[in-house]
Amino acid sequence: MNCLRIAVCLLLCATAFPADDVKLTDTYKRIRAAIDAVPAIDTHDHLRPFEQIAERDLTENGRGMTLHSIWQGSYYTWTNPLTGWQDGRSFDAWWSKAKGDFQDARATSFYRYVLPAFQDLYGVDFETITDEQARTLNQQIFDNYKDDRWLHDVITNRANIELMLVDPYWARLKFERAYKFAVPILNVTMMVDGYHPSAIEAASDSPYVYAEQHGQPVKSLDDYLKTLDTIFEDAVAHDAVCLKSTLAYQRTLDFQDVPKEKAERVFGRPTAELSAEEIKEFQDFIFRRLCELSAKHDLPFQIHTGQARIQGSNPMLLVDLIADNPRTKFILFHGGFPWIGETGVIAMRHKNVWIDSVWLPQLSYTMAKRAYQEWLEIMPSDRIMWGADTVNAEGIYAATVFTRQCLSEALAEKVVRGELREDHAIRIGGQIMRENALKLFPKLQRHLWKERK
Numbered sequence: 509m510n511c512l513r514i515a516v517c518l519l520l521c522a523t524a525f526p527a528d529d530v531k532l533t534d535t536y537k538r539i540r541a542a543i544d545a546v547p548a549i550d551t552h553d554h555l556r557p558f559e560q561i562a563e564r565d566l567t568e569n570g571r572g573m574t575l576h577s578i579w580q581g582s583y584y585t586w587t588n589p590l591t592g593w594q595d596g597r598s599f600d601a602w603w604s605k606a607k608g609d610f611q612d613a614r615a616t617s618f619y620r621y622v623l624p625a626f627q628d629l630y631g632v633d634f635e636t637i638t639d640e641q642a643r644t645l646n647q648q649i650f651d652n653y654k655d656d657r658w659l660h661d662v663i664t665n666r667a668n669i670e671l672m673l674v675d676p677y678w679a680r681l682k683f684e685r686a687y688k689f690a691v692p693i694l695n696v697t698m699m700v701d702g703y704h705p706s707a708i709e710a711a712s713d714s715p716y717v718y719a720e721q722h723g724q725p726v727k728s729l730d731d732y733l734k735t736l737d738t739i740f741e742d743a744v745a746h747d748a749v750c751l752k753s754t755l756a757y758q759r760t761l762d763f764q765d766v767p768k769e770k771a772e773r774v775f776g777r778p779t780a781e782l783s784a785e786e787i788k789e790f791q792d793f794i795f796r797r798l799c800e801l802s803a804k805h806d807l808p809f810q811i812h813t814g815q816a817r818i819q820g821s822n823p824m825l826l827v828d829l830i831a832d833n834p835r836t837k838f839i840l841f842h843g844g845f846p847w848i849g850e851t852g853v854i855a856m857r858h859k860n861v862w863i864d865s866v867w868l869p870q871l872s873y874t875m876a877k878r879a880y881q882e883w884l885e886i887m888p889s890d891r892i893m894w895g896a897d898t899v900n901a902e903g904i905y906a907a908t909v910f911t912r913q914c915l916s917e918a919l920a921e922k923v924v925r926g927e928l929r930e931d932h933a934i935r936i937g938g939q940i941m942r943e944n945a946l947k948l949f950p951k952l953q954r955h956l957w958k959e960r961k
């Protein structure tokens with residue numbers, strides 16, 4: 509063969525097998541288009557009422573959202589440096605320093621997931637951004653947050669989200685519904701610390717304060733448990749659809765079955781009088797009561813699993829609790845990152861377990877893609893969900909696009925390898941983005957507002 513023929517052959521081969529990027533195939537493009545068209549149910553975000561959206565900077569032109577706000581409000585800063593915004597300073601003063609911050613973050617998912625927001629919403633490739641483009645981008649972001657129209661448009665149209673479960677860790681017992689697409693949940697994290705009123709920092713989160721306001725002051729452990737029951741009733745009355753715990757940030761997920769007498773002995777004593785073991789026993793006791801209340805009030809339980817504190821956040825620690833509470837519907841958040849296989853086997857063996865891939869693509873795109881493929885091989889496709897887990901329009905858009913891409917890629921690879929039919933893959937995509945959440949939280953049906961096509 510002469511050189512020309514070899515070159516032509518190589519070119520043809522390259523066209524037929526475009527590297528190993530499934531995203532270049534028509535199969536991927538069709539699956540992606542179908543998944544993009546699904547009005548998503550986002551099972552977890554922290555979107556505050558518009559005026560309270562955090563990270564607004566004090567600029568030369570007043571307080572507002574900036575390019576710095578978008579990065580500061582993203583997960584980028586969890587592992588990467590970001591120059592702070594100095595009050596009243598100009599964008600150029602910040603950018604001249606900040607533009608050098610991103611060099612070592614280029615491959616991280618915490619950086620990469622944010623990029624679609626700049627590319628799709630503002631037409632800017634952040635990887636090659638010029639000073640002039642950055643200045644314009646910053647001004648556009650600032651202008652977009654003068655009222656809430658941009659936020660509504662980006663979330664409901666561009667990201668194509670129909671409903672979003674909002675975890676209001678800033679006002680856990682208020683059950684606000686600040687947006688037509690927002691659905692309240694009950695964050696129960698602080699309830700385990702109710703051994704003494706002083707152990708719960710925020711008055712707005714305190715079952716004791718709540719009990720006072722409702723004319724049933726707490727004098728005993730039974731009173732406290734009764735108050736929790738009342739709060740659950742209130743949550744249901746306010747259309748909350750599930751519970752949420754972020755205790756993995758504070759302690760181990762090992763919740764022992766502690767007898768009530770032990771919890772009685774701890775109740776009413778301030779933290780300073782208690783050993784770490786006694787506090788853990790009380791928390792364990794309450795957490796197990798919360799699992800019972802979850803079943804009683806039909807509020808499935810979203811539990812943060814995986815890296816928070818690394819020690820004690822392996823979802824395997826929940827297995828006894830899950831086995832002991834077959835009527836409670838457990839939702840293991842973040843796919844248990846990095847213990848995605850462990851999370852999968854728990855869901856495989858326990859029918860009362862759902863997996864939520866919320867946040868997982870942002871943590872590691874590759875691990876998320878592998879997780880979707882592995883989970884779909886070991887469990888039914890109707891128990892996997894997703895969520896964006898962010899705080900502003902750009903973050904929510906970016907996380908949603910990143911997830912749709914990751915899921916589409918995971919499914920398309922299976923189709924290309926002959927492990928799944930394309931029509932079945934598209935159906936599974938719709939389940940994960942929407943249908944599974946509607947099935948698990950049937951109360952969401954009455955909040956649906958998008959017109960069916």
Ligand SMILES: [Zn+2]
Nearest residue numbers: 552554675897
């Ligand atoms: Zn979250």
